[in-house]
Amino acid sequence: MSYVEIPLVRLAGAALLIAIAVAVSRRRKLDLEKDLLVGAVRAAVQLVAIGYVLVLMFRSESTWLVIAALTVMLVVAAWTASRRVTHGPGWRVLMPRAALAIGAAFCVALLPVLAWVIPVRPLLSARYAVPIGGMVMASGMNVVALTLERIMSSAHQRAVVIEQALALGASPAQAMQPIHRQALRAALTPTINSLLTLGLVQLPGMMTGQILSGTSPLQAVRYQLVIMYQLVAVAAVAGTLAAWFAQRALFDDRGRLRRFPAAVQDGGKHGGS
Amino acid sequence: MQDQRSPRLRVTGLHVRRGDRVVIHDVGLDVAPGETVSISGPSGCGKSTLLRALAWLERPDAGRIEIDGEDAETIDPRAYRRRVSLVFQEPPMFDGTVADNVRFGPRLLGRELSDSEVAALLRQVSLDPAISSRDASRLSGGERQRVALARSLANQPRVLLLDEPTSALDPEAAHGVIAQIRHLACDGLSVVAVLHVPEHARSLGDKHLRMRDGRLEPEESTA
Numbered sequence: 038m039s040y041v042e043i044p045l046v047r048l049a050g051a052a053l054l055i056a057i058a059v060a061v062s063r064r065r066k067l068d069l070e071k072d073l074l075v076g077a078v079r080a081a082v083q084l085v086a087i088g089y090v091l092v093l094m095f096r097s098e099s100t101w102l103v104i105a106a107l108t109v110m111l112v113v114a115a116w117t118a119s120r121r122v123t124h125g126p127g128w129r130v131l132m133p134r135a136a137l138a139i140g141a142a143f144c145v146a147l148l149p150v151l152a153w154v155i156p157v158r159p160l161l162s163a164r165y166a167v168p169i170g171g172m173v174m175a176s177g178m179n180v181v182a183l184t185l186e187r188i189m190s191s192a193h194q195r196a197v198v199i200e201q202a203l204a205l206g207a208s209p210a211q212a213m214q215p216i217h218r219q220a221l222r223a224a225l226t227p228t229i230n231s232l233l234t235l236g237l238v239q240l241p242g243m244m245t246g247q248i249l250s251g252t253s254p255l256q257a258v259r260y261q262l263v264i265m266y267q268l269v270a271v272a273a274v275a276g277t278l279a280a281w282f283a284q285r286a287l288f289d290d291r292g293r294l295r296r297f298p299a300a301v302q303d304g305g306k307h308g309g310s
Numbered sequence: 311m312q313d314q315r316s317p318r319l320r321v322t323g324l325h326v327r328r329g330d331r332v333v334i335h336d337v338g339l340d341v342a343p344g345e346t347v348s349i350s351g352p353s354g355c356g357k358s359t360l361l362r363a364l365a366w367l368e369r370p371d372a373g374r375i376e377i378d379g380e381d382a383e384t385i386d387p388r389a390y391r392r393r394v395s396l397v398f399q400e401p402p403m404f405d406g407t408v409a410d411n412v413r414f415g416p417r418l419l420g421r422e423l424s425d426s427e428v429a430a431l432l433r434q435v436s437l438d439p440a441i442s443s444r445d446a447s448r449l450s451g452g453e454r455q456r457v458a459l460a461r462s463l464a465n466q467p468r469v470l471l472l473d474e475p476t477s478a479l480d481p482e483a484a485h486g487v488i489a490q491i492r493h494l495a496c497d498g499l500s501v502v503a504v505l506h507v508p509e510h511a512r513s514l515g516d517k518h519l520r521m522r523d524g525r526l527e528p529e530e531s532t533a
Contacts (some may be wrong), residue, residue: 201398201404204398205414
């Protein structure tokens with residue numbers, strides 16, 4: 038074994054680090070002690086549970102189990118991306134669209150990589166598809182959430198400008214063009230920033246993990262680069278699709294802008310303005 | 311050739327609801343080619359909503375809108391909005407110069423207006439063509455309204471819908487704009503204008519209508 042195992046007793050000892058934050062909270066009267074303790078326990082329970090699930094999946098090597106795990110991840114990612122959108126048609130309308138955007142980005146960014154760049158067999162091997170798929174979906178989730186929220190809230194704030202463009206003969210796509218451009222730039226910028234600072238400001242978690250587990254740093258770097266390139270593709274595909282879906286939700290079949298009240302959380306309604 | 315006696319714009323049985331409230335109630339309206347119709351009424355009576363519905367920006371719950379005998383439902387919305395153009399009460403300016411704004415509509419079709427065409431449109435709304443290079447975001451309220459009018463005219467509409475076109479103008483400029491609109495109507499443009507100043511409504515409209523609780527009623531004829 039090329040890494041140092043962590044005994045459970047020492048893991049429990051590491052949890053004492055939380056006590057520092059609790060002490061700071063108590064001394065400064067931040068009233069965050071309960072949140073810190075609940076957070077620490079929840080993180081431990083969730084991670085230990087997923088650890089056992091991964092052990093089970095690695096042992097069984099069942100492709101169906103991997104597909105099931107990826108599906109659960111996709112549903113949670115889509116729900117998270119769509120539930121906080123203000124001035125939108127509600128999460129029930131947005132969630133299937135968010136799932137399509139994240140799912141399409143997942144297919145574009147992950148499957149060719151597993152087929153050719155990291156040629157694992159079977160294609161959906163749990164050891165590769167679940168952790169890399171998880172990173173890809175988390176990134177897709179953030180991009181879709183950001184794009185949906187930005188487009189919906191911009192369309193609400195700038196409804197008069199959009200309707201003015203429509204009144205002059207613009208199509209919904211033409212009227213939304215400046216908002217789309219801003220939203221996609223905003224969605225892609227964090228990924229581009231992390232590309233630019235990779236290795237200078239941050240050593241990414243995946244690479245650090247591989248190095249700690251005994252992988253050659255040069256191989257770990259290759260894996261990390263593949264992931265980063267994937268995340269760029271995810272941002273582009275998920276962002277573009279999310280923007281397109283947002284636009285479809287914003288206009289009726291005759292190109293009229295729909296108005297949505299703030300923070301509709303129960304979805305389903307598509308009433309005109 | 312369009313029969314001069316048949317209406318340019320015909321509205322029948324138009325209803326618009328917002329939730330449980332009926333905002334526009336069974337509105338019917340005929341506007342002939344070159345005719346100017348002014349509509350006045352208290353705030354919140356549905357005047358602006360009517361114009362928005364006529365401009366295809368508001369979904370009617372019932373009724374029919376025809377332009378030159380064609381059912382609006384059968385026309386591409388973009389083409390319809392070029393033919394029936396709405397000028398907002400507080401029209402937003404797009405980024406760029408006044409000329410960029412005037413060129414906006416034709417540009418969507420890939421046509422670039424020449425400098426002289428832009429100047430002619432600005433003159434039509436009593437603006438000095440020298441304004442064309444100014445940043446549109448720095449215009450006064452009155453200048454915005456007139457640039458917005460020129461911007462709509464650049465699409466060569468058949469019907470012009472004006473929401474309070476004189477609200478940001480001083481009396482002299484308001485009379486100038488009313489005279490310009492009447493001049494445009496002489497060239498065959500049909501105009502439906504919402505005006506809250508009775509004097510402006512009377513001097514603009516061949517036909518003067520009053521709106522009350524979403525219903526359109528004839529008031530008086532000044533023709």
